[in-house]
Amino acid sequence: MRILITGGAGFLGSHLCERLLADKHDILCLDNFFTGSKDNILHMVGNPRFELIRHDMTMPIYLEVDQIYNLACPASPVHYQYNPIKTIKTSVMGAINTLGLAKRVKARILQASTSEVYGDPEVHPQNEAYWGRVNPIGIRSCYDEGKRAAECLMMDYRRQNGVDTKIVRIFNTYGSRMAMSDGRVVSNFIVQALTGKDITVYGDGSQTRSFCFVDDMIEGLIRIMNTPKEISGPINLGNPAEFTILELAEKVIALTDSSSRILFQPLPQDDPAQRQPDIALAAEILNWNPKTSLEEGLKRTIAYFREKLT
Numbered sequence: 001m002r003i004l005i006t007g008g009a010g011f012l013g014s015h016l017c018e019r020l021l022a023d024k025h026d027i028l029c030l031d032n033f034f035t036g037s038k039d040n041i042l043h044m045v046g047n048p049r050f051e052l053i054r055h056d057m058t059m060p061i062y063l064e065v066d067q068i069y070n071l072a073c074p075a076s077p078v079h080y081q082y083n084p085i086k087t088i089k090t091s092v093m094g095a096i097n098t099l100g101l102a103k104r105v106k107a108r109i110l111q112a113s114t115s116e117v118y119g120d121p122e123v124h125p126q127n128e129a130y131w132g133r134v135n136p137i138g139i140r141s142c143y144d145e146g147k148r149a150a151e152c153l154m155m156d157y158r159r160q161n162g163v164d165t166k167i168v169r170i171f172n173t174y175g176s177r178m179a180m181s182d183g184r185v186v187s188n189f190i191v192q193a194l195t196g197k198d199i200t201v202y203g204d205g206s207q208t209r210s211f212c213f214v215d216d217m218i219e220g221l222i223r224i225m226n227t228p229k230e231i232s233g234p235i236n237l238g239n240p241a242e243f244t245i246l247e248l249a250e251k252v253i254a255l256t257d258s259s260s261r262i263l264f265q266p267l268p269q270d271d272p273a274q275r276q277p278d279i280a281l282a283a284e285i286l287n288w289n290p291k292t293s294l295e296e297g298l299k300r301t302i303a304y305f306r307e308k309l310t
């Protein structure tokens with residue numbers, strides 16, 4: 001198959017390109033290199049089945065493909081708040097353009113949505129039936145509401161135009177090829193620990209997240225893409241093992257054997273207090289379950305950053 005991956009030079013996108021290339025597909029990797037990097041995909045350039053397209057998904061594009069993974073969108077709060085208008089344009093116009101493309105060439109499209117559509121949740125763990133509690137006017141809204149609008153567009157193109165759409169709600173995922181300056185908690189803590197800097201815990205560190213290793217996530221994304229047409233999602237993907245941010249900091253310090261100390265900093269506005277995926281639906285439909293423990297995934301991610309830093 002010929003497969004388009006928007007945001008293909010990013011963290012998840014580059015792993016997806018690699019896996020689908022290994023599965024013998026033709027890959028169109030599209031990116032505007034806002035947070036993605038050529039380093040992430042350099043090893044695939046030169047492969048005759050890998051094509052790189054520099055393009056901004058807020059603009060239309062005409063290609064012939066069988067499947068589209070729509071991943072283009074900055075994902076770290078630091079990056080998506082840098083130019084919030086551009087962030088929401090990327091989600092909304094990016095969804096419209098990829099859906100227009102999918103409609104024209106009858107391609108199947110998978111939208112990378114997010115646990116952020118649940119906002120600061122009153123339901124724990126979060127299942128797909130929960131509608132969420134998102135602040136529509138806060139500093140995270142450009143991302144959260146953009147992703148919610150993209151989900152709406154997926155469902156409307158499916159109902160109105162018969163487009164073969166899939167929605168996956170991705171929970172916090174980590175691993176190699178997160179940008180050093182990404183700003184998300186796992187990469188921040190590892191880089192701080194390896195360079196002997198203070199570990200910046202926001203708030204008192206009692207807020208929770210559930211961290212999924214990248215290889216497990218990629219397997220889940222591919223399984224969702226290849227479900228029968230009737231299945232539209234949304235489907236949650238993530239690792240239900242839940243940790244406080246303070247526990248994460250302590251784990252990273254122990255695994256890196258670091259002398260770094262914990263520095264408490266103010267909690268950002270609208271930072272969700274807890275987050276844990278209910279993955280019963282993914283287990284039932286996809287027979288999918290994450291295989292990598294936090295400790296094992298952290299070890300592999302630490303090895304990646306250690307090499308990057310030398």
Ligand code: NAD
Nearest residue numbers: 007010011012032034035036056057072073075170172173
């Ligand atoms: P990332 O920042 O590494 O990747 C995003 C990619 O999209 C980058 O390569 C960036 O350059 C590209 N991009 C941004 N705006 C673009 C535009 N206008 N046109 C073309 N390309 C553009 O982040 P990631 O973690 O790999 O996230 C990939 C997708 O998964 C995103 O849509 C994100 O919202 C979603 N997601 C990720 C997580 C996670 O924990 N990693 C969680 C939930 C959702």
Ligand code: UDP
Nearest residue numbers: 059060061062063096097098099100101104
């Ligand atoms: N589009 C695109 N590539 C295509 C087909 C459409 O980028 O191969 C864009 C097109 O520019 C339009 C959007 O997708 O702005 C939505 O397409 P749709 O056909 O739904 O809407 P219309 O063209 O009727 O506005």
Ligand code: UDP
Nearest residue numbers: 077183184185186188200201202207245271
């Ligand atoms: N966080 C932190 N220190 C950092 C970066 C993040 O304590 O250096 C916290 C952040 O406040 C949030 C959690 O870690 O509670 C996860 O943050 P991240 O930006 O990785 O993802 P998201 O908030 O989107 O889940």
